[in-house]
Amino acid sequence: MNKLLDSFSNFTYRNKNFIFLSFLIVPLLWLGIIYLGSLLIFLGHSFFYLDGFTGQIVYEFSFKTLIELFSSPANIDILIRTVGLATCVTIGSAIIGFPIAYYMAKFTSPKVKIFLFIAIMLPLWSSYLVRVYSWKLILAKEGIINWFFEKLNLEWLLDTILSTPVIGGPSLSISYIGMFLVFTYIWLPFMILPIQASLERVPNSLINASHDLGANKRQTFYKVILPLALPGIIAGSIFTFSLTLGDYIIPYIIGTSKFFIGQAVYTHQGTAGNIPLAAAFSLVPIMVMVVYIYLAKKMGAFNAL
Amino acid sequence: MLKALNLNNINKSYGLIKALDDIDFIVNDGEFFSLLGPSGSGKTTCLKVIAGFEAPDNGNVSIFGEDVTNIPPFKRHVNTVFQDYALFPHMNVRQNVGYSLKVQKMNGPSMDRKIDEILEIVNLTGYDLRKPSELSGGQRQRVALARSLINKPKILLLDEPLGALDLKLREKMQVELKNIQRQFKITFIYVTHDQQEALSMSDRIAVFNNGKIEQIDTPANIYSKPINSFVAEFIGTTSIFNKDSALKLFNLNKAFSVRPENIVILETEKDLAAIDKKQYFITNGTLADCQFQGSHLKMTYAIDNDCKLSVFKSLEGNINQKYDIDIKHTIAWKKTDITTLNE
Numbered sequence: 235m236n237k238l239l240d241s242f243s244n245f246t247y248r249n250k251n252f253i254f255l256s257f258l259i260v261p262l263l264w265l266g267i268i269y270l271g272s273l274l275i276f277l278g279h280s281f282f283y284l285d286g287f288t289g290q291i292v293y294e295f296s297f298k299t300l301i302e303l304f305s306s307p308a309n310i311d312i313l314i315r316t317v318g319l320a321t322c323v324t325i326g327s328a329i330i331g332f333p334i335a336y337y338m339a340k341f342t343s344p345k346v347k348i349f350l351f352i353a354i355m356l357p358l359w360s361s362y363l364v365r366v367y368s369w370k371l372i373l374a375k376e377g378i379i380n381w382f383f384e385k386l387n388l389e390w391l392l393d394t395i396l397s398t399p400v401i402g403g404p405s406l407s408i409s410y411i412g413m414f415l416v417f418t419y420i421w422l423p424f425m426i427l428p429i430q431a432s433l434e435r436v437p438n439s440l441i442n443a444s445h446d447l448g449a450n451k452r453q454t455f456y457k458v459i460l461p462l463a464l465p466g467i468i469a470g471s472i473f474t475f476s477l478t479l480g481d482y483i484i485p486y487i488i489g490t491s492k493f494f495i496g497q498a499v500y501t502h503q504g505t506a507g508n509i510p511l512a513a514a515f516s517l518v519p520i521m522v523m524v525v526y527i528y529l530a531k532k533m534g535a536f537n538a539l
Numbered sequence: 540m541l542k543a544l545n546l547n548n549i550n551k552s553y554g555l556i557k558a559l560d561d562i563d564f565i566v567n568d569g570e571f572f573s574l575l576g577p578s579g580s581g582k583t584t585c586l587k588v589i590a591g592f593e594a595p596d597n598g599n600v601s602i603f604g605e606d607v608t609n610i611p612p613f614k615r616h617v618n619t620v621f622q623d624y625a626l627f628p629h630m631n632v633r634q635n636v637g638y639s640l641k642v643q644k645m646n647g648p649s650m651d652r653k654i655d656e657i658l659e660i661v662n663l664t665g666y667d668l669r670k671p672s673e674l675s676g677g678q679r680q681r682v683a684l685a686r687s688l689i690n691k692p693k694i695l696l697l698d699e700p701l702g703a704l705d706l707k708l709r710e711k712m713q714v715e716l717k718n719i720q721r722q723f724k725i726t727f728i729y730v731t732h733d734q735q736e737a738l739s740m741s742d743r744i745a746v747f748n749n750g751k752i753e754q755i756d757t758p759a760n761i762y763s764k765p766i767n768s769f770v771a772e773f774i775g776t777t778s779i780f781n782k783d784s785a786l787k788l789f790n791l792n793k794a795f796s797v798r799p800e801n802i803v804i805l806e807t808e809k810d811l812a813a814i815d816k817k818q819y820f821i822t823n824g825t826l827a828d829c830q831f832q833g834s835h836l837k838m839t840y841a842i843d844n845d846c847k848l849s850v851f852k853s854l855e856g857n858i859n860q861k862y863d864i865d866i867k868h869t870i871a872w873k874k875t876d877i878t879t880l881n882e
Contacts, residue, residue: 442592443625445612447639447686457642461629 280514284507291509299510303518309498313518316495319410320478323417324425324471330418331425331470332463338426339433354423362420366487369416373407373488380405403490413488417478424473432466433459468527468535475526479519495519541604543568543694543726544589549598551584558584559595560750566694566728566743568603571720573729573737576747577773582730583622585747586696589728590619603693617694618687622702624679626671626686632658633667636685653689660719661685677708688719694726701736713740734774738762746770763798768880771796776837778802778848779880788843789820794880799837799851801876805869814871821871824848829862836860840870 246253282291283298303309338350357365371377383392396402396409403409436459444454482496493501495515503512530536544566551559558581566572574582587593589600591612599608607615618639626635633654634641640650658664661681671679680700687695700716701709717740720727731737737744738758745755746769754766765771768779777796785791805811805821824840827847835851842848850870854860 437623437625439621439623439625440627442590442612443619443621443627444638445592446590446617446619447642448613448690449638449642450611450613453642457638458627 276509276513277517277520278513279510280517282510284510289507299514300517303511303514309515312493312495312498312515315492316479316519317522319413319417319494320475322414323421323478324474326414326418327422327425327474328429328467328471331422332429332467335426335429335466336433336459336463338430339436340438354426357420358423363483365420366416366484369412369419370407370487373405373412373415375405375407377407407488408490410490413484416484416488417474417481420484421474421477424477425467425470428469428473429463429466432463432469436462464535468530472523472527476519476523479522480516541568542566542601543570543603544572544728545601546585546589547599547601549585549588549595549600551581551588551593551595557750559588562598562750562752564745564752564755566726569724569726571717571727571729571740571742573731573741573744574747575731575734575737575744575773578732580747581750582732582747583698584750586619586698586728586730589694590617590696591615616692617696618690618692619696619698620680620683620687620700622698622700624671624683626679626682628671631668631670632663632674632682635671635682636689638686639690657685657689660688660722676703677712680704680712684716684719688723691723692725694728695720697727697729699730699732702731702733709736716740738774746773748773763878765796765878766881768794768796771878771880776849776851778846780846784843784846788822788846795877796880797848797872797877799849802848802850802870802872804838804850804852805871811869818873818875819871820874820877821869824868824870826862826864826866826868829864836862838862840868 279291280299281295281297282293283296283302284290285292334350334354338347342350372379374380380389380392383389392406395411396405401410401414403412406412406415440458440462441454444458445451449457480496482494482500485494485497495518499512499515502508502515542565546562546564549559549562550557560581562581562585574585576582584593588595591607591610595608599606601607602615602617627638630638636657637650637654640646640653654667655664658667661684663678663681663685666674666678666682671682674682680703683700697716701712704712713736716727729737729740738761741758743755743757744761746753746761748769754761754770756764761770762774765774765777768781771777771779776799778799779796780788780794782792782794785793785795803810803814805814811821822842824842826838827841828837828839830837832851835853838850838852840848840850848870852860
C-alpha cells in the first residue's frame with residue numbers, strides 16, 4: 235500500500251499537469267458550463283424571435299430580432315443614450331482617477347498609501363443601493379447641493395445648468411448630469427486601482443532617465459508616464475464602460491423616464507416576456523467592448539505590457 | 540584651468556541616516572573618476588546629487604564653474620547611464636537613443652544621421668527597430684550608453700553600468716568604455732563597488748565608506764599607500780596587523796598592512812640564511828588554507844592565533860606544488876613594503 239502511494243507521489247511529481255488539472259477541473263467546469271455556457275445560451279436566444287400573435291418564443295434561427303433591434307428608432311435611441319453616457323462616465327472617471335492613482339503610486343509613504351487604498355475601497359463595502367439612494371437625496375431639489383447653491387445665492391447658476399437641453403432636467407436627481415455624477419462616483423475605484431497598479435510598475439529610474447535626457451516634466455508625462463500608464467487606463471475604462479453599459483439601477487433611480495440598455499433588458503425579459511429581444515440588447519455591450527478593446531490594441535495601448 | 544566638477548561640502552540625510560557626510564572633491568576635465576565603495580556607502584547618492592535627482596541638504600555642486608545646485612536635471616549638461624539601464628520599454632532602440640533629440644524638437648535627416656552615427660560607435664547598427672525586451676543584457680547596456688552619449692554631454696555619469704553583465708562581457712565593455720572616453724574626450728564619473736574595475740579604468744578613485752570619502756588618489760597610490768585599514772582592506776587582498784599585534788610581534792608601535800605579493804615564504808634554513816635580517820620582518824605561521832588560483836597559490840597563515848596573513852606564492856616552474864594544512868613556515872617581508880595605517 236505504501237509502495238503504491240509512493241509511486242503515485244512519484245507519478246504526480248513527474249507529471250505536473252495531472253495534479254494541476256485535477257485541481258482545475260471543478261473551476262473549469264464552473265467557468266465553462268455554468269458561466270460561459272449559460273451566457274452563450276442566453277445570447278443565442280437573440281437568434282430566435284417572438285411570435286407577435288401568440289406571444290410565444292419561436293425557436294427557429296432568424297435575424298428577425300436583431301433586425302427589430304436595429305431598425306426601431308426607439309431602440310437605437312436607447313443604444314446611443316447608453317453608449318454616450320458610458321463614454322462620458324469613463325472619461326470623467328479617468329480624469330478624476332488618474333491624479334489620485336499617480337499620487338498613490340509615486341508620492342505617498344506606504345502608510346498613506348494603505349489609508350488611501352482603504353478610503354477608495356470603503357464605499358464598496360456598503361450596499362450599492364444604499365449609496366445610490368443617498369445620492370438621490372444629495373441631488374434632490376431639497377438636497378444639500380441645492381441648499382449650498384441657495385446659500386451662495388447661485389440658484390440661477392444651477393438653474394441655467396439644469397435648463398441645458400438634453401443633459402438638464404427638473405432637478406439634478408432627474409437628469410443626465412445627476413446620472414453622470416452618480417455613475418462616476420460608483421465606478422471610480424475600478425478606474426483608480428488599475429491605473430495605480432500600472433503606474434506602480436513604472437520604475438522611478440525611467441522618470442529620472444527622461445529628465446536626465448533633457449525632457450521637462452510635461453514632456454516626461456506625455457512621452458513616458460502616460461504611455462506606460464495606458465494599459466491601466468484601458469483596463470480601468472473597460473470596467474467603467476462595461477459596468478455603465480449594463481447597469482439598470484442608477485438609470486431607474488436617478489434617471490429620467492428614458493430607457494437605458496439595462497432597463498430595456500429588464501423590461502423585455504420580465505413583463506414583456508420577450509427574451510430574444512432582451513438577449514439582443516445584451517449583445518450590444520459585448521460587441522461595443524470587443525470593438526473598443528480591438529481599437530485600443532490597434533492604437534498600441536498594450537505595447538508597454 | 541576650469542574644473543569639470545566641484546562638490547563643495549555636500550551633506551545629505553535620509554531621516555537619521557547620513558547618506559553623504561561632507562563630501563568635497565574636484566574632478567578635472569577629461570578625467571576618468573571613480574566613486575568606489577561597498578553598497579550603502581553613499582556613492583550612488585553622490586551620483587544622484589551630481590545628476591540633480593537629489594538635492595543636497597547643504598553644500599553646492601558646480602559643473603564647469605556654473606553653480607547647478609538648484610538646477611533641475613533636465614537643464615544640466617550631464618547624462619547618466621543607469622544601473623538598470625532605464626530604457627523606455629515602449630520605445631524601440633532608435634526611439635530610445637533619439638529621445639533627447641526628440642525632446643529638443645530635433646527631427647529629420649540631421650537627427651537620423653546622429654542616431655546612425657552613435658549606433659555605429661556602440662556596434663548596434665541593425666538593431667534599430669528592436670524593443671529593449673528583445674535585447675540581451677550587453678546590448679541594452681550599449682543602448683543606454685548610446686542614449687546618454689548622443690548629446691555629447693560634458694560629463695557622463697555611470698552608475699555601476701557593468702554590474703549586471705557576466706565577467707567576460709564586463710572585461711570587454713571595460714575596454715570599450717575606456718576607448719569611448721578617449722574618443723569623446725569627456726569626463727567620466729564612474730560608480731562601482733568592484734575595486735578591480737576601479738583600479739584598471741580610473742585616473743583617480745574616491746573611496747567611499749559610510750557616507751564619507753576615506754581617500755582620493757590615483758589607483759597606484761590607493762593600492763600601495765592606503766590611508767587607513769578600511770581602504771587597505773577594501774582594495775585588493777591585504778593583511779592587516781593592528782597596533783597590539785604589531786607591538787607584540789615586531790615591536791612596532793603602529794598598525795600596518797602588507798600586500799600578499801610582497802611576502803616570501805622561507806621553507807628551508809638556506810632561504811632564511813639568504814636574507815638580510817635587518818631589512819626584513821620575520822615571523823612564524825601555521826598554514827590554515829591553501830587555494831589554487833591559476834598563476835599562484837593563495838596561502839593563508841594563522842599567526843599568533845588572532846592574526847591572519849595572506850601570501851601569494853608563484854607557481855612558476857612547478858604547477859603541481861601542494862602544501863598540507865597545519866604545516867609551519869617561516870615567512871618574511873621587507874620593512875619598506877609595509878604601509879602604516881591610521882586606525
